[in-house]
Amino acid sequence: MSNRSTDALFQLLKSLEKSEKRNFKLFVKRNSSTEDMKTIQLFDAMDTISEYDEKQILKKAKNITKVQLSNLKAHLYKQILSSLRLIREDENIDLQLHEQMDHARILFNKGLYLQTLKLLEKLKETARSYHQLTYLQQALFFEKKIEALYITRSIQNRAEQLSEESDRVNAELSKVNELSNLSLRLYSWYIQHGHARNEKDIKELKKHFENHIPVSANGLQNFYEKLYYYQSLCWYAFIRQDFLQYYRYAQKWVDLFAQHPGMLQTETATYIKGMHNLMSAYFDLMNHKKLRDAIKKFEHFTESKLITQNDNNRLLAYQYLYTARINLYFLQGTFTKGLRMVPFLEKMLEEYALYLDTHRVLVFYYKIASLYFGSGDSEKAIDYLNRIINQKADLRTDLQCYARLLNLIAHYELGNFELLEYLIKSVYRYMAKMENLSKVEEEMFAFLRRSFHVGAHALKPEFEKLYNKLKNYEGNPLESRAFVYLDVISWLESKISGVNVQDVIREKFLKGKRGK
Numbered sequence: 196m197s198n199r200s201t202d203a204l205f206q207l208l209k210s211l212e213k214s215e216k217r218n219f220k221l222f223v224k225r226n227s228s229t230e231d232m233k234t235i236q237l238f239d240a241m242d243t244i245s246e247y248d249e250k251q252i253l254k255k256a257k258n259i260t261k262v263q264l265s266n267l268k269a270h271l272y273k274q275i276l277s278s279l280r281l282i283r284e285d286e287n288i289d290l291q292l293h294e295q296m297d298h299a300r301i302l303f304n305k306g307l308y309l310q311t312l313k314l315l316e317k318l319k320e321t322a323r324s325y326h327q328l329t330y331l332q333q334a335l336f337f338e339k340k341i342e343a344l345y346i347t348r349s350i351q352n353r354a355e356q357l358s359e360e361s362d363r364v365n366a367e368l369s370k371v372n373e374l375s376n377l378s379l380r381l382y383s384w385y386i387q388h389g390h391a392r393n394e395k396d397i398k399e400l401k402k403h404f405e406n407h408i409p410v411s412a413n414g415l416q417n418f419y420e421k422l423y424y425y426q427s428l429c430w431y432a433f434i435r436q437d438f439l440q441y442y443r444y445a446q447k448w449v450d451l452f453a454q455h456p457g458m459l460q461t462e463t464a465t466y467i468k469g470m471h472n473l474m475s476a477y478f479d480l481m482n483h484k485k486l487r488d489a490i491k492k493f494e495h496f497t498e499s500k501l502i503t504q505n506d507n508n509r510l511l512a513y514q515y516l517y518t519a520r521i522n523l524y525f526l527q528g529t530f531t532k533g534l535r536m537v538p539f540l541e542k543m544l545e546e547y548a549l550y551l552d553t554h555r556v557l558v559f560y561y562k563i564a565s566l567y568f569g570s571g572d573s574e575k576a577i578d579y580l581n582r583i584i585n586q587k588a589d590l591r592t593d594l595q596c597y598a599r600l601l602n603l604i605a606h607y608e609l610g611n612f613e614l615l616e617y618l619i620k621s622v623y624r625y626m627a628k629m630e631n632l633s634k635v636e637e638e639m640f641a642f643l644r645r646s647f648h649v650g651a652h653a654l655k656p657e658f659e660k661l662y663n664k665l666k667n668y669e670g671n672p673l674e675s676r677a678f679v680y681l682d683v684i685s686w687l688e689s690k691i692s693g694v695n696v697q698d699v700i701r702e703k704f705l706k707g708k709r710g711k
Contacts, residue, residue, distance in 0.1 A: 204272045205247040206549055208238065210506060215279060216242070222278035233259055234271040288461045292322060292330045299337065308341050325461050326418040328368045335361045367417050370409055374423035377407040381430035386554055389593025391435050392633070393673060404431050418455050422465065425451065429472055436672050436679075442476035449473050463501045463508045470496070471515035478522040479679060483704065486526065490519050510550055513543065521562045525682075528701030530569030537563055557583050557594055561680075564601065569697050573605040580605065596626050597680040600636065603643065604686065619643055635677035638664050655691060662687040 211219070223235055233256075240255035241247075253261060280290060295318040302311040315334045322331040339357050380403070391397050408427070415421045425448040432440035448469035452459050459466055470493050477486035496502065497512045517540060524533030540559060544551065564579035583598040599622040606615050623640055642661045646654065665683060668674040677683060682700065689696040 202247045204268050204275075205241055207272065207275055208241050211275070215282065218282050219275055219278040222281065223274055233263070233267055234274060237264075237267050237271055238275075288321070288325050288327065292318060292327060295321070296330070296333060296337075299334075303337075303341070308345055312338065312341060325457065326455075327461075328364055328371065328417070328419070332361075332364050332368060335364060367420070370415075371417065371419045371423060373407065373409045374420060374427060377404070378423045378426040378430060380407070381427060381434065385430060385434050387592070390433075391673070392593070397435060397673075400431065400434060418451065418458055421451055422448065422462075433472075436675050438476060438479040442473070442480060445469060445472040445476045460501060463505065464511055467508065467511045467515060471518070474515070474519040474522070478519070478526065481526060483523060483526040486519065486523055490516070490523060493519065510547055514551070514555055517543075518558070518562065521566065524566065525569070525700075527704045528569075528697055528699070530566050530697045530700075533566045534570055537566070553586070557586060561594055561598055561601075564598070565681075568601060568605055569700070571695050571697065573608040576605045577602060593680070596622075599625060600639070601681055604681075607643065607646075615643065633674050633677055634671075635665055635668050635674050635683065639683065658687055658690045662691060 219238070220235060236256040236258060237252070240252045240259075243255065244251050249261075249264065253259060253264065259267060295314060299311050299314045299318065302308075302314060315338055319331055319334045322328075322334065335357060339361070342353055342357065381400075384400070384403075388396075391400055404427075415424055425444045429441060429444040429448060432438070432444060449466070452462075452466050452469070470489070474486055474489045474493065477483075477489060493512075493516055497509075497516060502508050502512050517536060520536065521533055524530060540563060544556060544559060548556075560579045560582045564576045564583075567573070567579065568576035580598045580602040583595065584602065586595075599618075603615065603618055603622060606618060619640065626636065638661060642657060646657060662684065665687070669678065669684070682696075685699045685703070686696050689699045692699065
C-alpha cells in the first residue's frame with residue numbers, strides 16, 4: 196500500500212491531467228494579482244515533487260514564507276476547484292443545474308423576478324428530463340417564494356398548481372429516500388458481515404427488508420425509484436446467496452439504463468456498479484459464456500469518453516473489469532494465465548491507494564491469493580492472505596474467515612504441520628467467535644485434525660471421505676459460500692487424482708463446453 200501523504204491539496208493537484216493544469220494557469224492569469232502569482236509558484240513547486248514535503252515546497256517556492264503557506268494552500272485549493280468547474284461543467288448535469296440556480300438567484304437579487312421565473316421554468320424542465328428531484332424541489336420552493344412576495348399574474352391558479360406540483364415531487368422524493376436508505380443499509384450489512392451465515396441471519400434480513408420496503412414499491416415510476424428498488428433486491432438476494440434472483444435484479448438494474456439512455460451520463464458510476472453485479476452474478480452461476488460476453492461489452496464501454504475523461508469512472512471501471520477477468524480465469528481453470536495480471540494489479544493498487552476503499556483492496560488480495568493457490572504456488576498465496584489476515588479494519592468477516600481457511604490449506608500443501616496445529620486452533624477460535632462455522636467448515640477442520648495422526652499412505656481414503664461428505668452440501672444455500680470462496684471440491688478431487696487443482700477445474704470447464 197502507498198504511504199504517499201494524504202494532504203488534500205497535494206492529492207487534488209496530483210490527480211490533474213496536463214490539460215487541466217494548463218487550464219488552471221490560464222484561469223489564474225486572467226485576473227492575476229500578487230497572491231495569484233504566489234499560488235502559481237506554489238502550484239509549480241508541489242507539481243515537481245513526488246511526496247508531500249513542506250521543506251521541499253518552501254525551498255522551491257522561494258517567495259513564499261512558512262507563515263503564508265497555510266493560507267496560500269487554501270486559496271490554491273479553491274482556485275483549482277473553480278478552474279475544474281469551468282471545464283467539467285458540460286459533462287455534469289448537477290453542475291449545469293447548479294449554475295442555472297445561481298443565475299436565477301442573481302436575477303432575483305437584481306429585482307428581475309419575471310426573468311427569474313422564466314429561468315426557473317427552464318431549470319425545472321431540465322431537472323425533470325434527468326429525474327433530478329432535489330433541484331426540482333429547490334426550483335419549486337424558489338417559485339413559491341416569488342409568488343408569495345409579488346403579484347406576478349404569470350399563470351392563472353398559480354398557487355394551486357405550485358402546491359400540487361410540490362406535493363407530487365415531495366411524495367416521489369420520500370419514496371426515493373426510503374428505497375435508497377434500504378439499499379444502503381443492505382449493502383452496508385454485506386460490507387460488514389458478508390453473506391448470511393445461518394437461519395438467524397436470514398430471519399433478521401427478511402425482517403429488516405420487509406420493515407423498510409415501501410408499501411407502494413410495485414408501482415414505481417421514477418428512474419431513481421426503480422434504480423434503488425432493483426439495487427435493494429439485488430443486495431437482498433446476494434446476501435442470501437440466491438444467485439438466480441441476484442442475476443435477475445442485476446439485469447434489471449443494467450436494463451434500466453437502456454430504457455433511460457439519457458441517465459447514463461448522469462449516473463455513469465451507478466451503471467458501472469450494475470455491470471459489476473451482473474458479471475458477478477454470471478460468475479456465481481458459473482455461466483462462463485455470458486460472463487465472457489459481458490466482459491467484452493464492458494471493455495468496449497471502458498473506451499468511451501464517459502470513462503476515459505472521468506477519473507472516478509475510470510478507476511471504478513478498471514477495478515470491476517479486472518475483477519471480472521480474474522473470475523473468468525477461475526471458471527476456466529486458467530490460474531497460471533491469470534497471474535500475468537498480478538504485476539499490473541499491484542501497480543494499480545499502489546498508484547491508486549489513496550482512492551481505493553479498504554474493502555475493494557482486500558477482495559483483490561484474496562483473488563490474487565486464489566490465483567497463486569490454484570496455480571500451485573502456495574507460498575505466494577500465503578503472502579497475499581497474510582495481508583488480509585493482518586488488516587485491522589472491521590470489514591467482511593466472511594472474507595477474513597476464508598482467508599484464514601485458505602491459509603490453512605496452503606500451509607497444509609507445503610507440509611507445515613507443526614505450524615498448522617497452532618493455526619487450526621487460532622482459526623477455529625476466530626470463526627467460532629464470529630458464529631461463522633458452517634457444516635462444510637466443521638468437516639474440513641475435523642479432516643485437518645485427523646490428518647495429523649494419519650500416515651501419508653492413508654491420506655487418500657481420508658480425502659475421499661471428506662469429498663463424499665462435502666458433496667452432500669452442494670446446492671444448500673447456507674453452505675454455498677464455502678464453495679464460492681474456495682473450490683474445496685476441486686481441491687479434494689486434485690488430491691484424490693494426484694493432479695494440480697488448476698487441471699481439475701480446467702477439465703471440468705472443457706467437459707462442460709463439450710456437453711453443450
